[in-house]
Amino acid sequence: MFILVILLSLAWTMQVIKNTLQVTISHVKYMHFSCGADLDTSMALHDTFKHSIGSICIGSVLVPVLGVIHGSAQATSLISGDADEFMFSCTNCYSGVASRLITYGNRWGFVHLGVYKKGFVQASIDTWETFKRAGLEPLIDSDLTSSFCFLCGVAGGAICTLVGGSWALVVYKGYATEVSIYAFLIGYFMCRVAMAWPQACVSAYYVAYAENPQSVQFDQTIPARIQVLLRSQA
Secondary structure (H helix, E strand, O other), X not given: OHHHHHHHHHHHHHHHHHHHHHHHHHHHHHHHHHHOOOOOHHHHHHHHHHHHHHHHHHHHHHHHHHHHHHHHHHHHHHHHOXXXXXXXXXXXXXXXXXXXXXXXXXXXHHHHHHHHOOOHHHHHHHHHHHHHXXXXXXXXXXXXXXXXXXXXXXXXXHHHHHHHHHHHHHHOHHHHHHHHHHHHHXXXXXXXXXXXXXXXXXHHHHHHHHHOOOOOOOOOHHHHHHHHHHXXXX
């Protein structure tokens, strides 16, 4: 139990670090995409620590939990399809609950959290409502940025496991399993922190576009992609 508590503390701490970077970078990029202004990164980081660190700590707990629920609901819906079997009878209900919950805690809300200094839940709700008004829900549901960052984290963790486990087998063979597990977790979280930068840029781009689709800062990439998604679903 003590080891489990330590690992949970590590996971939460690394999530807070990652989300702090995400709020800071998304603030800088949002200002660039929305009005072409270049905000100093150190100033954005200072504002993040001053106004948003409490909300970031809350969001670091809510986002992984609600993300897992939403992802499992989407996977269940894809598996069930149009089947009428009893085991899939609650799929629509579960999907509806997951879709409702994701509005109260999603990673896109970190953009509004940094820019407008809102609470995390309110920022998530406002961001999702903005996506709905702009018709970006199909695009958001098919976004692979989070999956790409997750796979990068797994790859980084696997490399650390190979290195740490190989070293432990040579020096401390009796601890090879424990060292391999801890090396994977450390490598995974370090890669996720490093990937916070591109993830924040993508989030800021989507949110800035949703708030002002007619801005000259944007091209036709997003509308063209939405049209492709709508045709594929027809």
